[in-house]
Amino acid sequence: xxxxxxxxxxxxxxxxxxxxxxxxxxxxxxxxxxxxxxxxxxxxxxxxxxxxxxxxxxxxxxxxxxxxxxxxxxxxxxxxxxxxxxxxxxxxxxxxxxxxxxxxxxxxxxxxxxxxxxxxxxxxxxxxxxxxxxxxxxxxxxxxxxxxxxxxxxxxxxxxxxxxxxxxxxxxxxxxxxxxxxxxxxxxxxxxxxxxxxxxxxxxxxxxxxxxxxxxxxxxxxxxxxxxxxxxxxxxxxxxxxxxxxxxxxxxxxxxxxxxxxxxxxxxxxxxxxxxxxxxxxxxx
Amino acid sequence: xxxxxxxxxxxxxxxxxxxxxxxxxxxxxxxxxxxxxxxxxxxxxxxxxxxxxxxxxxxxxxxxxxxxxxxxxxxxxxxxxxxxxxxxxxxxxxxxxxxxxxxxxxxxxxxxxxxxxxxxxxxxxxxxxxxxxxxxxxxxxxxxxxxxxxxxxxxxxxxxxxxxxxxxxxxxxxxxxxxxxxxxxxxxxxxxxxxxxxxxxxxxxxxxxxxxxxxxxxxxxxxxxxxxxxxxxxxxxxxxxxx
Numbered sequence: 001x002x003x004x005x006x007x008x009x010x011x012x013x014x015x016x017x018x019x020x021x022x023x024x025x026x027x028x029x030x031x032x033x034x035x036x037x038x039x040x041x042x043x044x045x046x047x048x049x050x051x052x053x054x055x056x057x058x059x060x061x062x063x064x065x066x067x068x069x070x071x072x073x074x075x076x077x078x079x080x081x082x083x084x085x086x087x088x089x090x091x092x093x094x095x096x097x098x099x100x101x102x103x104x105x106x107x108x109x110x111x112x113x114x115x116x117x118x119x120x121x122x123x124x125x126x127x128x129x130x131x132x133x134x135x136x137x138x139x140x141x142x143x144x145x146x147x148x149x150x151x152x153x154x155x156x157x158x159x160x161x162x163x164x165x166x167x168x169x170x171x172x173x174x175x176x177x178x179x180x181x182x183x184x185x186x187x188x189x190x191x192x193x194x195x196x197x198x199x200x201x202x203x204x205x206x207x208x209x210x211x212x213x214x215x216x217x218x219x220x221x222x223x224x225x226x227x228x229x230x231x232x233x234x235x236x237x238x239x240x241x242x243x244x245x246x247x248x249x250x251x252x253x254x255x256x257x258x259x260x261x262x263x264x265x266x267x268x269x270x271x272x273x274x275x276x277x278x279x280x281x282x283x284x285x
Numbered sequence: 286x287x288x289x290x291x292x293x294x295x296x297x298x299x300x301x302x303x304x305x306x307x308x309x310x311x312x313x314x315x316x317x318x319x320x321x322x323x324x325x326x327x328x329x330x331x332x333x334x335x336x337x338x339x340x341x342x343x344x345x346x347x348x349x350x351x352x353x354x355x356x357x358x359x360x361x362x363x364x365x366x367x368x369x370x371x372x373x374x375x376x377x378x379x380x381x382x383x384x385x386x387x388x389x390x391x392x393x394x395x396x397x398x399x400x401x402x403x404x405x406x407x408x409x410x411x412x413x414x415x416x417x418x419x420x421x422x423x424x425x426x427x428x429x430x431x432x433x434x435x436x437x438x439x440x441x442x443x444x445x446x447x448x449x450x451x452x453x454x455x456x457x458x459x460x461x462x463x464x465x466x467x468x469x470x471x472x473x474x475x476x477x478x479x480x481x482x483x484x485x486x487x488x489x490x491x492x493x494x495x496x497x498x499x500x501x502x503x504x505x506x507x508x509x510x511x512x513x514x515x516x517x518x519x520x521x522x523x524x525x526x527x528x
Contacts, residue, residue: 163394163395166384166387167391167392169377169379169380169384170377170380170385173379173380174375176375177371177375177376178388179358179359180339180363180375181368181388181389181441182392182393182398183388183392184360185360
């Protein structure tokens with residue numbers, strides 16, 4: 001029973017990681033950018049959300065409704081002002097630019113919010129759970145998983161069924177050929193980053209509900225997002241989701257074996273996938 | 286020539302320090318087909334890329350309807366009515382035939398380009414594209430991929446269609462099938478610039494031709510009146526025969 005419980009808890013944890021990973025998979029898939037500031041953006045949005053809740057007395061889902069459009073705008077601005085200048089065949093300039101942005105964001109957050117840890121009050125939602133059989137399932141992790149599934153499905157449908165999705169896939173396949181059909185790569189890139197950071201708006205609310213956040217926490221979120229994307233297969237939306245599930249289950253099983261082994265177990269699975277199947281478990285060779 | 290829809294004036298293009306084009310003067314009228322012939326490395330594809338806005342050139346070097354448009358990015362060139370069938374087809378791998386074509390339809394709608402080309406009309410021109418609508422483009426034969434590439438450019442509703450070596454690597458039967466579609470394209474009033482290495486094919490499919498050698502135009506004239514000997518000298522810069 002304890003292993004089945006670990007599996008369930010792992011899948012629920014994977015829901016959180018999926019929300020980190022979706023945006024990274026989208027940005028990598030379309031622009032071949034590994035956004036090193038991804039985790040810091042989650043933390044920045046979390047801290048903005050916490051401040052909004054504290055100053056205006058907003059509940060978590062009202063904060064989410066305010067934060068997601070803000071995140072979309074931030075993503076658009078980030079791409080237009082910084083990333084469009086460094087995107088290209090060579091991945092190094094964008095890697096350096098986002099690394100620099102990561103450092104700048106951490107220092108900015110430290111200046112505004114200090115190094116203290118904070119969390120978003122959820123009005124009890126964060127501690128509520130339901131018992132099924134002999135297993136306790138937290139309500140918040142279930143909500144997180146439902147949002148993760150909905151976001152993944154929505155993103156997949158958008159990519160497959162909409163005009164904008166086709167433009168994104170065309171630009172991801174061959175950006176110069178896409179421009180030959182009338183697609184403006186800079187606009188498509190800005191929209192992709194707006195969506196990627198917009199998804200982090202959801203993740204930020206859930207992250208600050210389930211635990212505390214502090215300005216220096218971005219690195220861990222980045223690692224989990226990166227590992228989920230690599231395990232699943234870079235550039236694939238459902239691959240990133242399933243990669244997040246594998247990472248979550250690996251960590252939950254690791255925690256059951258030894259409480260100190262949880263995070264390490266995730267890293268080991270990541271390294272095993274990287275060594276044996278670098279295209280990811282669900283990616284094409 | 287008066288009433289050129291597209292023209293270049295002393296067009297110069299470079300790849301870094303390497304100069305690929307040396308002052309190309311070119312023009313094409315509405316509904317005209319003009320062939321650009323020359324050996325490998327003559328600068329034909331570079332010329333098309335420079336016109337399409339894929340290489341940096343000065344505004345005055347390319348004019349459309351008399352307006353300077355040189356250096357305009359490719360996506361805005363589409364908006365102005367120029368489309369390209371690029372060398373190597375450059376299809377969107379991983380996407381179906383239908384989705385490759387829909388990308389062009391989407392953008393033409395977005396950019397407000399009106400014209401006579403629709404998916405239904407394209408399916409009449411190349412019926413195989415309807416049969417293979419759901420097939421990923423990478424699974425198609427070379428000829429079928431070329432049809433998708435031509436179709437994608439036509440669905441941009443161009444006034445000027447730039448075709449870069451559309452016969453390259455295809456079987457003679459497929460080449461005939463593709464070239465048989467050109468009169469219908471021209472019947473829409475679309476001007477066609479054909480880059481070709483096959484001189485006979487280029488002559489038969491065009492009204493006029495330009496021959497290029499090492500980044501310069503070495504011969505221009507009506508396709509049906511330039512002689513093999515003239516082409517030979519212009520093509521090779523010597524006295525070789527054209528096969």
